[in-house]
Amino acid sequence: MTKTPAVLALIIMSNLPAAVPDPVELARMAARFAPTDMRVNLTALSEGDRKALAKIIQAARVYDQIFLEQRWSGNVALYEKLKKDKSQIGQARLHYFWLNKGPWSEIDDKKAFLPDVPERTPPGANFYPADMTKAEFETWVAKLPEARRKNATGFFHVIRRDSTGALKEVPYSEVYGGELIKCASLLREAAALTTNASLKRFLESRAASFLSNDYYASDVAWMDLDAPIDVTIGPYETYNDELFGYKAGFEAYVNIRDDQESAKLKFLGDHLQDIENNLPIDPKFRNKKLGALAPIRVVNQVYCAGDGAHGVQTAAYNLPNDERVVTEKGTKRVMLKNVQEAKFNKTLVPIASRLLPAATRGDLSFDAFFTHIVAHEISHGIGPHQITVAGRATSVRGELKDLYSALEEAKADVTGLFMLQYLYDHNLMPNQERKLYTTYLASGFRSVRFGVHEAHGRGMALQFNYLMDKGAFIAAADGTFTVDFSKIKAAVRDLTHDLLTIEATGDYAAAKKMLDSLGVLRPAMQKALAGLRDIPVDIEPVHVTALELAP
Numbered sequence: 398m399t400k401t402p403a404v405l406a407l408i409i410m411s412n413l414p415a416a417v418p419d420p421v422e423l424a425r426m427a428a429r430f431a432p433t434d435m436r437v438n439l440t441a442l443s444e445g446d447r448k449a450l451a452k453i454i455q456a457a458r459v460y461d462q463i464f465l466e467q468r469w470s471g472n473v474a475l476y477e478k479l480k481k482d483k484s485q486i487g488q489a490r491l492h493y494f495w496l497n498k499g500p501w502s503e504i505d506d507k508k509a510f511l512p513d514v515p516e517r518t519p520p521g522a523n524f525y526p527a528d529m530t531k532a533e534f535e536t537w538v539a540k541l542p543e544a545r546r547k548n549a550t551g552f553f554h555v556i557r558r559d560s561t562g563a564l565k566e567v568p569y570s571e572v573y574g575g576e577l578i579k580c581a582s583l584l585r586e587a588a589a590l591t592t593n594a595s596l597k598r599f600l601e602s603r604a605a606s607f608l609s610n611d612y613y614a615s616d617v618a619w620m621d622l623d624a625p626i627d628v629t630i631g632p633y634e635t636y637n638d639e640l641f642g643y644k645a646g647f648e649a650y651v652n653i654r655d656d657q658e659s660a661k662l663k664f665l666g667d668h669l670q671d672i673e674n675n676l677p678i679d680p681k682f683r684n685k686k687l688g689a690l691a692p693i694r695v696v697n698q699v700y701c702a703g704d705g706a707h708g709v710q711t712a713a714y715n716l717p718n719d720e721r722v723v724t725e726k727g728t729k730r731v732m733l734k735n736v737q738e739a740k741f742n743k744t745l746v747p748i749a750s751r752l753l754p755a756a757t758r759g760d761l762s763f764d765a766f767f768t769h770i771v772a773h774e775i776s777h778g779i780g781p782h783q784i785t786v787a788g789r790a791t792s793v794r795g796e797l798k799d800l801y802s803a804l805e806e807a808k809a810d811v812t813g814l815f816m817l818q819y820l821y822d823h824n825l826m827p828n829q830e831r832k833l834y835t836t837y838l839a840s841g842f843r844s845v846r847f848g849v850h851e852a853h854g855r856g857m858a859l860q861f862n863y864l865m866d867k868g869a870f871i872a873a874a875d876g877t878f879t880v881d882f883s884k885i886k887a888a889v890r891d892l893t894h895d896l897l898t899i900e901a902t903g904d905y906a907a908a909k910k911m912l913d914s915l916g917v918l919r920p921a922m923q924k925a926l927a928g929l930r931d932i933p934v935d936i937e938p939v940h941v942t943a944l945e946l947a948p
Contacts (some may be wrong), residue, residue, distance in 0.1 A: 429504065430496060430937035431743045435735060437653050437697045437942045445590050446626055450651070450699070451947040452587035453600075453628050457649035459580040460630070460703030461498070464647050467704075468499045468637065470523045471514065476499060496707070496937060503507050503708030504848050504934050522637045525556045529564065531640060537564045550795075552645040552718070553632060555611055557798040569632060570610040574648075577607040584630070596624035603631060616717040620692075620726040624875055627652040627696045629731065633716050634704055635802065638790040642794065642801050645794050646704030650714070651943070652696035655734060659695045661773055662732075665816075666693050666863065668825065672816050673779045677894040682781055682901035687727065697735040700943035709847045709935045712737045713770045715777040715809075720792055723782060728775035734767070740843075741766050741938045747932045749839040752925055754877045760835035768829075769837060772813030777805065780812060781901040796903030803916060804908050807856035808896040815893045818886055834880045838870060842925060846934045849916055859915040861922065863892050872921045876928065 418426060439447060460942050465472045479491040490511060500511040507518040519527065525534065536558070538549050545566065548554045554566040570577060581604035597624045602615035612631060619629070629652075632645035668869035673684050705711055713732045717723070741763050749761045781793050794801045814837065821828040838919065844857035851918045867888035871879050899907045918926070 411635065418510050420486045420489040423486070423493050426502060426505075426510065427489075427493050427496060427937075429934040431739075431935075432939055433739045433743065433936040434941045435698055435739075435938045435943075437699050437735065439653065439942065439946070442625055442653070443592060445592050446596075446624075447946070449587040449590040449596070449600075450626055452583050452590065453626065453630070453651050453945050454700050454735055454947040456580045456583035456587070457630060457651055457700055457702040458636055459576050459583070460647045460649045461706070463576045464498060464703035464707075466573065467523050467646055468643075469515075469519060470527065472499055472523075475511070475514070475603075480714045487778065498703075498707035503851065504846065506848055506850050518637075518639070520639040522639075522644070523555070524638050525640060526558050526564070529556065534564065534641070539873040550641070550643050552635070552643065553612065564604055568610040571610055573924035577651045578628075581605070583608045583704055586710055591624070591626070593626075595622050596628075608630070609840035612717075613719065613721060616722045617726060620722065623692075625654055625842070627654045627694055627731065628719075629705075629714070629716065633718060635718070637704065639799060642797075642799050645718070648704035648706075649702040650698060650705050650711070650731070652694075652698050652731070652732070652733065655695040655697060658732075658734060659693060662693045662695060664826070665775055665820075667772060668820065669775065669779060672819060675819060676780060676812070676897060677815070677890050678897045678901060682897070684779070684782075687779065693730045693732070693775070695734050696745070697941075698733045698938070699946075700940045701938070706938075709851070709853070710736055710740070711939060712740060713774045715774040718794075719781060720794075721869065723778070728778040730771065730778075732767070732771055736936070736938070737767055737770060737936075738763065743933050744843050745836075745839055748842050748929060751928060752842055752876070752878055752930075753835065753839055754873070754879060757835055757879060760832045761839060762832040762836050764828070765829055765832040765836040766840060768817065769810075769813055769833060769840075772816045773809045774813075776809040776816060780808065780849040780897050784901060784903050786903040791901060791903060793900045797900070797905055797908050800905065800912060802852035803855040803859070803912055804896065804899065805856075806853050807859045808893075808900060810856065811860055811892045811896060814889045817890065823910075830882065831880075834882070834885050838878060838880055842922075842929065843934075845922060846926060846929065849918060855912065855916040858917060858922070859912060860892065862915040862917070862919060864888050865919075865921070867891065876925065878925070908924065 415911040442450065465476055476494065479487060479494055493510060494500060500509055500514040501518045502510050509516055517810045538546055541549060548566045549556065553569045555572050556564055558565050559565045584600045584604040588597045591597055599615065599618040606612045606615040607923060630649040632647050634648065635642045635645055637646050638644040670687050673687055676683055711733065715728050715730050745766065749758055783792055797804060818834060820826045821830060841857050841861045845854050847854035849855045849858050861870065867884060869881055869885040869888035871881055
């Protein structure tokens with residue numbers, strides 16, 4: 398099979414060997430994730446909350462097992478086999494398997510690094526029968542009654558075959574029943590230990606949802622959570638469903654809230670409606686009244702598990718994804734500050750030292766990096782969500798399907814830039830244009846290193862190429878890159894318009910055209926990435942505090 402230039406570039410970038418990696422090569426691959434101790438100060442917690450935190454960590458660990466099952470039908474058996482192999486290569490394989498939660502290297506085009514497994518991650522993961530085609534699923538779904546159709550295309554049911562070979566939907570509570578019962582029991586124990594009413598309510602509600610398979614009430618309780626322990630635990634993101642983007646992976650983030658930093662960022666949330674009212678799209682696509690003001694939480698991560706703990710580490714998240722809750726309550730933006738600081742110091746600083754001219758490196762700023770991530774997460778909550786296509790009420794996610802994640806990540810990035818620029822221009826926050834766009838440029842290389850077959854990486858490639866085409870980013874002959882400050886603001890506005898319009902119209906064809914042409918690695922990017930091979934791509938968290946609290 399002839400490889401496209403983009404595929405060849407990915408192979409060159411990652412320097413993957415044609416054969417299955419040996420222990421030395423596996424060690425090199427693993428070294429791209431810099432081990433980082435995650436220590437969090439717990440002195441402000443009450444004794445009851447410390448005990449509850451230990452139980453929550455134990456519950457989160459259950460999610461690793463569930464997520465292994467969701468990732469691939471052969472994953473659990475393979476993991477057990479690897480644990481028994483005490484040879485040098487066996488231990489190297491086990492380490493890299495655990496980093497990726499599977500036998501595919503996520504930052505190498507999701508290619509297999511173990512023998513006797515599929516060459517790449519199955520697009521339907523273990524959410525659908527391995528032999529099912531998209532056409533078969535769509536034909537089946539079209540004939541279902543409405544209630545079953547919602548389950549089949551919803552977050553919380555897997556698709557299996559019955560005894561006759563026909564497709565059927567099966568609730569998560571049945572498929573992962575044993576693990577979820579254990580997790581629910583631990584959350585109830587934690588609820589009995591904490592004295593915080595909102596945490597107690599969320600933990601009890603979430604425990605009940607694991608058994609009922611109805612997550613609405615517990616998502617609402619999560620939105621109302623106001624506690625020193627800020628925990629996110631449940632099936633949320635749909636990145637692993639590359640067939641349709643329907644099915645949610647189980648993930649857990651156990652955090653301690655940083656009240657001082659959260660207060661600093663509240664002002665961004667206070668201007669959401671103002672930003673929405675001025676988005677560069679046809680006014681008919683703007684939301685005249687956003688949902689209730691959603692909280693912004695800055696936290697320090699104690700532990701993460703499942704879909705939240707494989708490959709590139711999450712620096713922030715914006716949840717829930719249930720459009721009913723988004724409409725009613727908005728979304729919550731959670732910023733993992735200690736994770737972001739680790740990424741900035743161990744990856745972005747060394748990248749900038751090679752790809753930015755010396756004269757501009759002084760504009761590299763963690764504050765700008767952190768603030769843009771905040772703006773990114775806020776931007777998921779503005780713009781089109783529930784839309785009408787040909788007179789039919791639907792959602793952006795439902796119309797864009799497998800393209801949604803990459804396009805939405807690009808939209809959140811660039812709309813976040815538009816948001817901050819608007820606040821600068823209206824003197825609502827100190828103007829840091831040079832730091833913002835210079836740091837964003839450097840961070841683009843960091844994101845694309847994740848691979849263009851990953852939603853964030855593909856979305857960033859789209860942005861980078863669009864801005865290069867507009868002359869807002871400039872590649873110099875010496876391999877460095879700069880921002881043209883006379884063009885960047887207009888280019889950001891144009892890209893914001895284009896992405897929001899595609900979402901507002903649910904235009905799958907336009908989304909595909911944009912991603913096919915721009916969500917790729919072009920020569921300038923390929924050359925830049927080739928010179929970064931010895932710089933860590935991301936971090937490998939070592940959750941020291943969690944291990945001390947719940948060995």
